[in-house]
Each structure stands twice: as C-alpha cells, then as structure tokens.
Amino acid sequence: MPLSEHEQQLLAQLEKQLHADDPRFVTSMGSRAVRGASTRNIVLGIVIAVVGLLVLLGGVVLKSVLLGVLGFVVMGAGVYVATLRSGKPRAEGASGKGGSPRRSSPFLQNLEQRWDQRNSGGQP
Template structure:
C-alpha cells in the first residue's frame, strides 16, 4: 500500500530533521552499516562444515571417537565462519581515541546530564 502525498511529505520532513539532529546516527543506520555475512564467508563456512561432516562420518566408519569429535569441531568452525559478519570497522567507531566524546543529539545530551546529576548526588534525589 503506497503512502499518500501528505505522508510522504511528513516522512521527508522527519528525515531532514533526523539528518540535522543526529547525522552520526543516520550514517550508522545507512544501508552500508547493516552488513550481514558475506558470500565469501558463507561459501567458505559451508565448505568447512561439509569437510567436518565428512570427517565425522569417517570417524563413525572407522569407529574412532577422537576423529568423530574432531569432525564435529570442524563442522562447528564452519558454521562460525559462515555466520561471521564482514566489513571493515567504521571510522570514528573506535573507543580510546583522543579528544572529548561527541554529543550527537540534544536528547542524548539531556539524558547524560541527568545521569551525571543522579550519580553526583545533584538536586534532591
């Protein structure tokens, strides 16, 4: 169901306001920030999991518990590799860099001030 013209205008206005209030949040919520598992990781994980399954079955055939457990561990590693998220860390997202922390919106700034007042025993608790 498409949006009406009025709803589209409201949505555009909200988007502009969000861009003005919190550009860092908008950047982090962009399409590039939502990254799932890459195709390379999925294919590599599946290959590793299949090799692990073959090792597990080989351990069952030769009646070796150690080989079966090794196969299970390799299968688990394959699943882990397949579910890894890809991508480089975003710039500016690392903690510990010099300089004061950036406050991104008045709402968060107000929350931080209230938290600081509460922890420092500010106005009547």
C-alpha cells in the same frame, strides 16, 4: 498491536533527532550500515562445514570419539566463517578525540528531562 498515529509521530521525531545528534551511531546501528555475509564467506563456510561433517561421519564409522569431536569442531568453524560479516568497519567521523569523555547530546538530555518529568508526576 499497531502504534497509534501519535506514537508513530513521536518515534519519527526521536529518529530525526537521533540522526541529527549522533549520525555515526545511527550509521553503525542502522540496517543500511549492517554488512551481511559475503558470498565468498558463505561458500567457504559451507565447504568447511561439509568437510567437518565428513570427518564426523568418519569418526562414527571408525568408532573414534576424537575424530568425531574434531569433525564437530570443524563444522562449527565452518558455520562461524559462513556468518562472518564482510568488509571493514568505516572509519568515518574519526576525529582523534583520544578517549576524552563525551558530553551528553541534546537528544539524550531531552530524553532524560522527559523521564524525570514522568517520574515526578509532571507532564512533558
């Protein structure tokens, strides 16, 4: 079900406020900030998974449960390696706050105020 024009405008406004109030959160959650798996990780993961499959099949042929379980674990490790994200997370915005509690942003305060108004029956 598509959003109405009013709902699209509200979402755009919320997104704009979020960008202004907490850009670090936006970059960490945005699709541009998500780093995909690197080609190296994918190839290495596939190779490990294939080796695990071969070990698993060898366990079936030799009727060895231990070898079959080992092959399955190696295959799982290969899939894990293939899905690892590449690169290190950015350290932008590190200001050395040292774990001090962060005050609520104006964006969140505005949302809380609207929520309270809706729950009390008032219009925003």
